[in-house]
Amino acid sequence: MSKLLKITDIKVHFPIGKAGFFGRPAGYVRAVDGVSFEIQRGETLGLVGESGSGKTTLGRAVLRAIEPTGGQIVYEHDGTSVDIMALDRKGLRAMWRHMQMIFQDPYSSLNPRMTVRDVIGEPLIANKLAKGSALSDRVVDMAQRCGLDVEHLGRFPHAFSGGQRQRIAIARALILHPEFIVCDEAVSALDVSIQAQILNLLADLQVQLNLTYLFIAHDLAAVAYACDRVAVMYLGQIAEIAPTEKLYYTPKHPYTEALMSAIPEADPSRVMQPVFLTGERPSPTNPPDGCRFQTRCRYATDACRTSIPKLREHATGHWVACHHAEELTLKGALEHGVAARPAHLDSPTIQAGT
Amino acid sequence: MTAPVQAISLRKGRLKRPEMATQWQLMWWKFKKHHMALVGMSLLAAFVFSAVFAEFLSPAVPSERNNSYLASGPMGIHFFDAEWDFHARPFVYARTTKRDPVTLRKLSVVDESNHWPIEFFVRGSTYKFWGLFETDIHLFGAKGGFIHLFGTDTLGRDVFTRTLHATRVSLSVGLAGVSFAFILGAIIGGIAGYFGGMIDNAIMRLIEFIRSVPSLPLWLALSAALPREWSSFQVYLAITVILALIGWTHLARTVRSKLLALREEDFTLAARLSGCTDMRIILRHLLPAFMSYMIVDVTIAFPEILLAETSLSFLGLGLREPVESWGVLLYAAQNVRSIAHMPWLLIPGLFVVFAVLAFNFVGDGMRDAADPYSK
Numbered sequence: 001m002s003k004l005l006k007i008t009d010i011k012v013h014f015p016i017g018k019a020g021f022f023g024r025p026a027g028y029v030r031a032v033d034g035v036s037f038e039i040q041r042g043e044t045l046g047l048v049g050e051s052g053s054g055k056t057t058l059g060r061a062v063l064r065a066i067e068p069t070g071g072q073i074v075y076e077h078d079g080t081s082v083d084i085m086a087l088d089r090k091g092l093r094a095m096w097r098h099m100q101m102i103f104q105d106p107y108s109s110l111n112p113r114m115t116v117r118d119v120i121g122e123p124l125i126a127n128k129l130a131k132g133s134a135l136s137d138r139v140v141d142m143a144q145r146c147g148l149d150v151e152h153l154g155r156f157p158h159a160f161s162g163g164q165r166q167r168i169a170i171a172r173a174l175i176l177h178p179e180f181i182v183c184d185e186a187v188s189a190l191d192v193s194i195q196a197q198i199l200n201l202l203a204d205l206q207v208q209l210n211l212t213y214l215f216i217a218h219d220l221a222a223v224a225y226a227c228d229r230v231a232v233m234y235l236g237q238i239a240e241i242a243p244t245e246k247l248y249y250t251p252k253h254p255y256t257e258a259l260m261s262a263i264p265e266a267d268p269s270r271v272m273q274p275v276f277l278t279g280e281r282p283s284p285t286n287p288p289d290g291c292r293f294q295t296r297c298r299y300a301t302d303a304c305r306t307s308i309p310k311l312r313e314h315a316t317g318h319w320v321a322c323h324h325a326e327e328l329t330l331k332g333a334l335e336h337g338v339a340a341r342p343a344h345l346d347s348p349t350i351q352a353g354t
Numbered sequence: 355m356t357a358p359v360q361a362i363s364l365r366k367g368r369l370k371r372p373e374m375a376t377q378w379q380l381m382w383w384k385f386k387k388h389h390m391a392l393v394g395m396s397l398l399a400a401f402v403f404s405a406v407f408a409e410f411l412s413p414a415v416p417s418e419r420n421n422s423y424l425a426s427g428p429m430g431i432h433f434f435d436a437e438w439d440f441h442a443r444p445f446v447y448a449r450t451t452k453r454d455p456v457t458l459r460k461l462s463v464v465d466e467s468n469h470w471p472i473e474f475f476v477r478g479s480t481y482k483f484w485g486l487f488e489t490d491i492h493l494f495g496a497k498g499g500f501i502h503l504f505g506t507d508t509l510g511r512d513v514f515t516r517t518l519h520a521t522r523v524s525l526s527v528g529l530a531g532v533s534f535a536f537i538l539g540a541i542i543g544g545i546a547g548y549f550g551g552m553i554d555n556a557i558m559r560l561i562e563f564i565r566s567v568p569s570l571p572l573w574l575a576l577s578a579a580l581p582r583e584w585s586s587f588q589v590y591l592a593i594t595v596i597l598a599l600i601g602w603t604h605l606a607r608t609v610r611s612k613l614l615a616l617r618e619e620d621f622t623l624a625a626r627l628s629g630c631t632d633m634r635i636i637l638r639h640l641l642p643a644f645m646s647y648m649i650v651d652v653t654i655a656f657p658e659i660l661l662a663e664t665s666l667s668f669l670g671l672g673l674r675e676p677v678e679s680w681g682v683l684l685y686a687a688q689n690v691r692s693i694a695h696m697p698w699l700l701i702p703g704l705f706v707v708f709a710v711l712a713f714n715f716v717g718d719g720m721r722d723a724a725d726p727y728s729k
Binding site: 060063065093094096097099100101103104105108109110111113114122123126127156158169172176 | 376380619620621623624625626627628629630631634638639642643
């Protein structure tokens with residue numbers, strides 16, 4: 001596998017609270033604060049984290065749909081390295097033919113005033129790539145690949161269900177035959193059964209069209225199903241990146257352990273014992289000194305409070321940003337439940353399935 | 355989402371395809387459910403019709419004086435005469451003139467023994483229809499005499515005729531003013547919303563300043579500044595511009611806020627990623643999205659401008675004779691004497707009331723219908 005995208009120390013800071021008419025901002029929300037990772041061609045990289053951890057902002061910053069405050073984005077295209085940050089508007093528009101995005105909410109990502117045919121065909125028209133019957137053929141072809149009924153192409157988005165709308169959004173993103181897709185919570189707004197359909201569709205299309213995904217989600221089960229590697233984000237920074245199985249079963253970061261302990265088990269005979277984090281998530285306006293997670297970490301030491309842990313390669317392909325990754329033995333997913341006692345009714349603990 | 359729309363089409367018993375419906379169709383379906391708006395709409399249609407065909411619909415020409423019926427009241431249309439005999443052709447009673455023995459004023463007296471039957475497509479005073487071709491055919495008239503449905507003013511001019519002609523002027527002033535305000539508002543609001551930052555800030559403060567100036571004194575000052583020797587048409591144009599100069603602020607605000615909100619919508623970002631240029635995003639995605647809101651705002655701004663014109667003309671600073679507008683006609687009803695002796699001179703005021711109400715109802719219905727995708 002060759003490298004497709006390399007991101008180095010990317011930052012997105014939003015100014016807040018202007019003091020007066022011409023004043024300077026009172027502070028910055030550090031939504032994404034120095035994130036680096038690579039994406040290999042053909043893989044699916046998951047990006048998980050709680051709400052407000054900066055997942056969506058990072059996903060948009062990678063495409064420069066939100067202008068990053070700093071950092072480097074290098075995209076390998078046709079054997080040459082393209083510095084995305086150095087592109088002007090025109091150059092960026094040209095690169096967007098190869099990098100596309102699928103949005104979380106299929107109700108707001110489709111213009112309600114355009115027919116499905118127009119929605120899917122618009123990228124071709126806007127880039128002046130096809131017109132007339134060629135345009136129509138490509139739209140029909142992509143609609144069929146995405147599981148849409150060709151007879152429904154004349155309809156407006158309001159006539160479709162959430163899952164069908166997401167298929168329309170996928171068809172629009174893929175009509176230019178891009179290489180790289182940012183799926184921004186692409187299945188979060190859908191019913192579980194529809195989620196599975198869309199995940200399978202994305203997997204099929206990945207094979208057919210040789211796609212690379214950055215798969216942003218907060219549903220750990222969906223991520224485990226869809227992704228080759230997973231990155232865990234906390235407060236604008238990456239806590240851990242590893243192949244899915246390693247990350248889920250042998251996490252090296254205490255935050256990942258806490259996340260994994262919260263995965264519900266579909267076994268009513270087991271009692272959940274999640275790792276409860278204490279306190280509130282700190283504000284990204286004023287992040288804590290040292291490790292971002294130290295305020296809520298039960299293993300935190302003085303070193304964690306003073307020095308910032310770098311994201312380092314703990315084992316091959318397993319990157320972690322924790323001073324104590326070697327010393328800690330952390331539990332992975334599905335290790336937190338214990339078999340229920342026979343007389344489980346006397347137990348006051350929360351039970352899975354109740 | 356589709357359920358309510360489907361319900362309508364089923365109740366109608368006609369095959370409709372909600373899933374194929376365009377935005378405007380959905381809006382029309384929703385608008386039709388608002389009964390007062392439909393009433394307002396038909397009223398407006400009637401106003402527009404009478405404005406367009408004013409010369410033909412009126413039995414006289416506006417400057418025509420009837421010296422035998424000065425300052426006299428509306429003439430009723432009758433089907434039954436004094437003996438309760440039915441007449442298939444409606445008529446008005448004949449009028450004769452007498453001198454009041456005490457004041458020596460000319461008086462018009464109803465002569466119940468004589469009928470003037472009402473006929474259609476009669477020949478009367480000649481006029482130039484739409485200023486194009488000369489004709490003398492009027493929709494109706496009284497054979498053998500005259501008919502004044504709304505009475506006459508002190509000069510003996512037919513109030514009904516003048517009201518119809520005034521409808522044309524008043525509505526066209528409103529329309530021109532609103533269109534001008536619409537263009538100004540769309541451009542200035544568009545600039546504010548699109549560029550944002552300092553430009554936005556400056557424009558918003560300007561709008562706040564304009565809105566904080568009391569409008570009536572400002573109008574008075576501006577129209578008092580118009581040269582007296584200007585022709586009535588020049589005054590008409592100037593008044594339109596003055597009204598629009600105030601009216602654009604509200605529209606500019608709507609455009610700006612809609613633009614700001616839509617800029618953040620996912621489908622705008624999707625369009626940007628699809629390779630759309632800014633121009634294409636504005637024309638193809640943003641403009642259609644707030645067009646419906648703009649139309650609502652224009653409908654609601656219309657009565658404001660209508661009332662402004664009426665007030666200005668009523669105060670004698672807007673349009674002037676020989677141009678007739680509702681305000682100009684009401685100018686004649688300013689003093690107590692005329693209201694006491696000639697209350698029918700206030701009838702144009704009723705037209706103003708009905709027009710404003712109709713516009714408000716239609717605007718109300720349109721506001722509900724403007725976003726057919728909301729629940």
